[in-house]
Amino acid sequence: MASAYDIIVIGSGPGGYVTAIRAAQLGFKTAVIERSYLGGICLNWGCIPTKALLRSAEIYHYFQHAKDYGLSADNVGFDAKAIVERSRGVSRQLNTGVGFLLKKNKVDVIWGEATLDAPGSVTVSAAPDAPRNDAPKGALGSGTYKAQHIIIATGARPRVLPGLEPDRKLVWTYFEAMVPPAIPKSLLVVGSGAIGIEFASFYRTMGAEVTVVEVLPQILPVEDAEIAELARKRFEKQGIRVLTGTKVTKLDKGADSVTATLETPKGNETVTVERVISAVGVVGNIENLGLEKLGVKTDRGIIVTDGLGRTNVPGLYAIGDVAGPPMLAHKAEHEGTLTVEAIKGLPVHALDKAKIPGCTYCNPQIASVGLTEAKAKEAGYDIRVGRFPFIGNGKAIALGEPEGLVKTIFDRKTGRLLGAHLIGAEVTELIQGFVIALNLETTEEELMHTVFPHPTLSETIHESVLDAYGRAIHI
Numbered sequence: 001m002a003s004a005y006d007i008i009v010i011g012s013g014p015g016g017y018v019t020a021i022r023a024a025q026l027g028f029k030t031a032v033i034e035r036s037y038l039g040g041i042c043l044n045w046g047c048i049p050t051k052a053l054l055r056s057a058e059i060y061h062y063f064q065h066a067k068d069y070g071l072s073a074d075n076v077g078f079d080a081k082a083i084v085e086r087s088r089g090v091s092r093q094l095n096t097g098v099g100f101l102l103k104k105n106k107v108d109v110i111w112g113e114a115t116l117d118a119p120g121s122v123t124v125s126a127a128p129d130a131p132r133n134d135a136p137k138g139a140l141g142s143g144t145y146k147a148q149h150i151i152i153a154t155g156a157r158p159r160v161l162p163g164l165e166p167d168r169k170l171v172w173t174y175f176e177a178m179v180p181p182a183i184p185k186s187l188l189v190v191g192s193g194a195i196g197i198e199f200a201s202f203y204r205t206m207g208a209e210v211t212v213v214e215v216l217p218q219i220l221p222v223e224d225a226e227i228a229e230l231a232r233k234r235f236e237k238q239g240i241r242v243l244t245g246t247k248v249t250k251l252d253k254g255a256d257s258v259t260a261t262l263e264t265p266k267g268n269e270t271v272t273v274e275r276v277i278s279a280v281g282v283v284g285n286i287e288n289l290g291l292e293k294l295g296v297k298t299d300r301g302i303i304v305t306d307g308l309g310r311t312n313v314p315g316l317y318a319i320g321d322v323a324g325p326p327m328l329a330h331k332a333e334h335e336g337t338l339t340v341e342a343i344k345g346l347p348v349h350a351l352d353k354a355k356i357p358g359c360t361y362c363n364p365q366i367a368s369v370g371l372t373e374a375k376a377k378e379a380g381y382d383i384r385v386g387r388f389p390f391i392g393n394g395k396a397i398a399l400g401e402p403e404g405l406v407k408t409i410f411d412r413k414t415g416r417l418l419g420a421h422l423i424g425a426e427v428t429e430l431i432q433g434f435v436i437a438l439n440l441e442t443t444e445e446e447l448m449h450t451v452f453p454h455p456t457l458s459e460t461i462h463e464s465v466l467d468a469y470g471r472a473i474h475i
């Protein structure tokens with residue numbers, strides 16, 4: 001029997017569950033369909049469990065440097081199993097929390113795999129054998145469900161490159177890398193985007209010999225070149241081998257090792273490692289949804305939308321990773337919120353991708369928003385650039401974190417903030433100051449007249465802005 005909703009959301013990742021809750025807040029009768037885990041990749045296999053792993057690594061790192069702080073910590077060690085268990089526990093806690101929030105907001109959960117039959121109609125059947133949680137208590141089951149509006153939030157999965165096919169044992173994706181039975185002695189990370197670099201940082205801190213291979217000339221390819229270069233130097237100082245402009249052409253698997261052939265700018269070489277992590281990007285989950293039947297427009301693995309989640313088929317929307325980059329949880333959440341608010345008829349602006357921050361939680365952290373220096377120049381701006389190193393910041397020195405940089409980019413003509421690029425301790429928290437500034441279309445004057453608390457790392461924001469106008473105090 002068909003049940004009727006105002007809105008059905010397919011997928012309960014950060015895009016899907018936030019969208020469903022916002023829809024319910026707006027008075028829509030709402031259901032969310034999920035086949036695997038409430039909270040999607042982000043809470044179960046992405047953002048959150050990686051941060052839990054990285055937190056263990058960070059504390060381990062501090063223990064190893066206890067002497068620098070006048071402390072002693074002998075026999076510092078770790079239990080890989082316990083680290084993974086803690087990370088899984090954090091995911092479980094949040095996964096349960098999503099179930100609670102959906103219930104609190106009277107959003108129905110339908111458990112199973114969704115396929116679109118026709119506009120406004122979805123069939124849900126028992127999910128295939130993907131790893132998954134049990135259905136939450138009270139969830140509805142297989143059947144046909146109707147809704148006036150259907151929002152696809154099915155997320156993404158690891159991209160697989162020919163020759164680099166993951167096998168779960170020797171060649172990992174983020175799924176296996178998240179739950180290692182032990183820390184491998186040596187590791188090859190293919191791809192230096194945020195996912196690859198976070199795993200490289202985690203495993204290196206835990207003692208693995210790590211090689212990172214990137215086909216492009218720069219690691220962290222979406223970041224400002226100057227920040228990426230500083231990151232590279234820090235990683236190399238930590239003992240990570242970084243090879244840019246390098247391609248993995250072949251993997252030869254042994255019983256418990258892999259020999260990779262690398263095409264480097266200096267010629268071919270081979271490297272033998274215990275495990276390989278393939279982190280060459282993600283692709284949208286657009287298959288088996290019935291999109292072709294409905295004539296939904298897709299482009300290279302993502303659903304094409306108009307900035308308010310609308311596809312080319314009336315009543316059908318897509319948000320989050322499946323609707324294209326930047327493939328980030330906060331983008332998914334925001335896009336979903338805009339979509340249901342637009343359905344409600346509220347006055348909303350289309351998603352502005354230029355104002356979405358990106359963070360990488362490696363050591364040192366990296367965060368950015370807006371245009372890089374190269375992109376600002378490419379766009380024809382005459383720019384002013386401010387730079388402030390952490391060594392000029394009292395709090396950074398007190399924390400024992402004097403290495404870092406805040407770089408700000410302004411339009412010389414109007415004083416408009418165009419972009420901010422940060423590397424160093426806690427910059428993933430600092431970046432939000434710039435995000436707010438960008439959203440409020442702040443000028444250099446307003447930022448210079450803002451009072452920053454002392455002593456905080458946030459003073460580096462102020463100083464970087466001052467530096468763009470030749471007024472920095474502490475350098």
Ligand SMILES: Cc1cc2nc3c(=O)[nH]c(=O)nc-3n(C[C@H](O)[C@H](O)[C@H](O)COP(=O)(O)OP(=O)(O)OC[C@H]3O[C@@H](n4cnc5c(N)ncnc54)[C@H](O)[C@@H]3O)c2cc1C
Nearest residue numbers: 011013015035040041042046047114155320321327328329
């Ligand atoms: C290792 C890693 C680390 C990351 N770290 C960060 C980070 O620090 N910050 C950040 O912003 N982003 C991070 N990301 C990216 C982030 O996880 C994604 O951008 C985010 O999860 C996208 O949300 P979503 O709702 O679009 O999709 P997802 O979270 O992928 O959720 C989609 C859901 O849809 C379900 N689904 C799919 N098809 C169907 C179907 N047919 N029927 C029913 N259910 C279906 C899936 O089971 C899944 O639960 C990370 C990703 C990875 C892999």
